Amino acid sequence: MDLAAAPPALLTRRHLHVAGDWVDPSSGDTIPVENPATGSIVGEVPAGTPADVDRAVAAARAAFPGWAATAPEQRAAHLDRLHAALAARADEIARTVATELGTPLKLATRVQAGLPLTVLRSMVDLAARPAAEHTVGNSLVVREPVGVVGAITPWNYPLHQVVAKVAPALAAGCTVVLKPSELTPLTAYLLFDAITEAGLPPGVVNLVPGTGPVAGEALAAHPDVDLVSFTGSTATGRRIARLAAERLARVSLELGGKSANVVLADADLPTAVKVGVGNALLNSGQTCTAWTRMLVHRDRYAEALDLVAAAVAGYRLGDPFDPATRLGPLASAAQAQRVRDHVDRALADGARLVAGGPDAPLPSQGHFVAPTVFADVHPDSALAQEEVFGPVLAVIPFADTDEAVAIANNSRYGLAGAVWSADEDAALAVARRMRTGQVDVNGGAFNPLAPFGGYKQSGLGRELGAYGVEEFTELKAIQR
Numbered sequence: 001m002d003l004a005a006a007p008p009a010l011l012t013r014r015h016l017h018v019a020g021d022w023v024d025p026s027s028g029d030t031i032p033v034e035n036p037a038t039g040s041i042v043g044e045v046p047a048g049t050p051a052d053v054d055r056a057v058a059a060a061r062a063a064f065p066g067w068a069a070t071a072p073e074q075r076a077a078h079l080d081r082l083h084a085a086l087a088a089r090a091d092e093i094a095r096t097v098a099t100e101l102g103t104p105l106k107l108a109t110r111v112q113a114g115l116p117l118t119v120l121r122s123m124v125d126l127a128a129r130p131a132a133e134h135t136v137g138n139s140l141v142v143r144e145p146v147g148v149v150g151a152i153t154p155w156n157y158p159l160h161q162v163v164a165k166v167a168p169a170l171a172a173g174c175t176v177v178l179k180p181s182e183l184t185p186l187t188a189y190l191l192f193d194a195i196t197e198a199g200l201p202p203g204v205v206n207l208v209p210g211t212g213p214v215a216g217e218a219l220a221a222h223p224d225v226d227l228v229s230f231t232g233s234t235a236t237g238r239r240i241a242r243l244a245a246e247r248l249a250r251v252s253l254e255l256g257g258k259s260a261n262v263v264l265a266d267a268d269l270p271t272a273v274k275v276g277v278g279n280a281l282l283n284s285g286q287t288c289t290a291w292t293r294m295l296v297h298r299d300r301y302a303e304a305l306d307l308v309a310a311a312v313a314g315y316r317l318g319d320p321f322d323p324a325t326r327l328g329p330l331a332s333a334a335q336a337q338r339v340r341d342h343v344d345r346a347l348a349d350g351a352r353l354v355a356g357g358p359d360a361p362l363p364s365q366g367h368f369v370a371p372t373v374f375a376d377v378h379p380d381s382a383l384a385q386e387e388v389f390g391p392v393l394a395v396i397p398f399a400d401t402d403e404a405v406a407i408a409n410n411s412r413y414g415l416a417g418a419v420w421s422a423d424e425d426a427a428l429a430v431a432r433r434m435r436t437g438q439v440d441v442n443g444g445a446f447n448p449l450a451p452f453g454g455y456k457q458s459g460l461g462r463e464l465g466a467y468g469v470e471e472f473t474e475l476k477a478i479q480r
């Protein structure tokens with residue numbers, strides 16, 4: 001047996017990480033961790049309590065003055081050691097994500113393990129820069145760390161979402177309490193193994209696993225947390241903003257999306273469709289930035305639908321550890337059921353099924369949903385408006401560029417998007433008109449230094465790059 005391709009061994013964790021130590025939780029309650037490709041329980045973690053959150057926040061508060069006063073190059077050196085310790089665990093991270101989330105191992109290696117390393121590397125460089133100061137008239141304007149950060153993260157990119165908060169918070173001089181998703185807590189433990197090995201000062205980063213309603217709410221509502229940085233659903237984001245509003249704590253929210261992929265009449269259609277389908281199905285469609293609405297000019301619509309159906313037929317479902325697998329399961333039975341309900345609703349609403357659907361063949365076990373494409377989706381219908389968070393693509397025709405922009409912007413979300421055209425200026429003009437935080441023109445590559453975040457109900461604030469570090473700072477004006 002090829003060990004590198006096997007599930008990892010250590011899947012039960014019994015401790016929290018507080019003040020630099022692995023410590024016992026205050027309660028014996030645990031949360032089971034499931035392998036969604038089989039439905040079997042593979043491990044468990046403690047169910048953190050409000051008392052555990054109190055202890056972790058106190059540790060972060062105690063560590064804050066020292067970390068905030070640490071020189072930027074020393075903070076960068078800590079992050080550099082953390083990068084090395086995490087990189088040494090890349091295989092184990094990929095195998096753990098493949099096990100607790102079901103991401104196919106190849107994709108888990110490239111994205112689930114690779115992306116956080118890229119982001120952490122960028123933060124090492126940013127941490128080394130002294131905080132920007134500038135003079136305005138008689139004022140010296142300085143940036144200071146905001147304080148103790150409560151970080152609450154989802155399951156779809158279990159390490160990336162954590163690193164995208166923890167690394168810039170540390171770079172800015174903040175200390176952190178992390179509550180990872182209860183569906184994928186094991187990957188977060190690997191980060192804390194790396195934190196221990198890297199020798200970060202005690203209390204600078206703390207881990208309390210647990211459920212959203214108990215540990216998550218306790219962290220979001222905690223009077224000693226200065227900023228709550230949350231990634232997850234828009235509904236939970238609203239709840240967290242309400243809890244933080246009670247004490248006027250800062251919030252950063254990275255929420256849902258329903259992003260539009262606009263394919264203009266002169267686009268390189270085979271490429272636009274191939275990349276577009278790949279984007280919509282990435283991680284079984286459980287990607288907040290997924291281009292889940294493909295908008296195609298009427299002149300190319302029939303041709304595009306044929307290409308979409310052919311592309312989707314190439315996505316083989318199966319065991320995440322099988323190299324032939326291109327699509328894994330959904331993260332949980334509940335998530336798979338939500339996606340099936342969206343498919344049923346789209347059929348009831350009269351959308352035309354082009355691929356997949358409720359009767360498509362599936363593996364005999366696990367929370368699988370077939371990649372599914374609907375054509376002629378009405379821009380106001382539930383499928384065009386609601387985030388499905390599964391492998392479901394809506395294809396919508398448009399007559400001209402104004403209509404394409406209107407459909408793209410007909411959404412309460414505004415996280416990502418794409419435009420394809422042989423005329424880059426025309427594509428850029430459409431990109432500028434889209435009310436969304438990120439737009440990729442002709443497949444422009446992901447840039448870890450670019451700001452990431454949403455317009456409208458896709459969130460508040462930005463992550464990544466220097467913008468992501470600024471999110472964890474306050475501005476102070478000193479008059480002389």
Ligand code: NAD
Nearest residue numbers: 153154155180181211212216217232233236254255256288
């Ligand atoms: P979720 O909102 O259910 O949970 C996210 C996190 O919040 C988990 O850790 C959960 O335990 C916690 N939580 C739940 N209820 C809480 C409460 N009342 N108080 C405090 N914490 C609570 O989201 P999910 O199902 O884990 O993730 C899927 C959603 O996340 C999708 O809507 C997706 O679009 C969104 N998402 C957004 C981004 C982004 O960057 N914009 C990235 C990934 C996922």
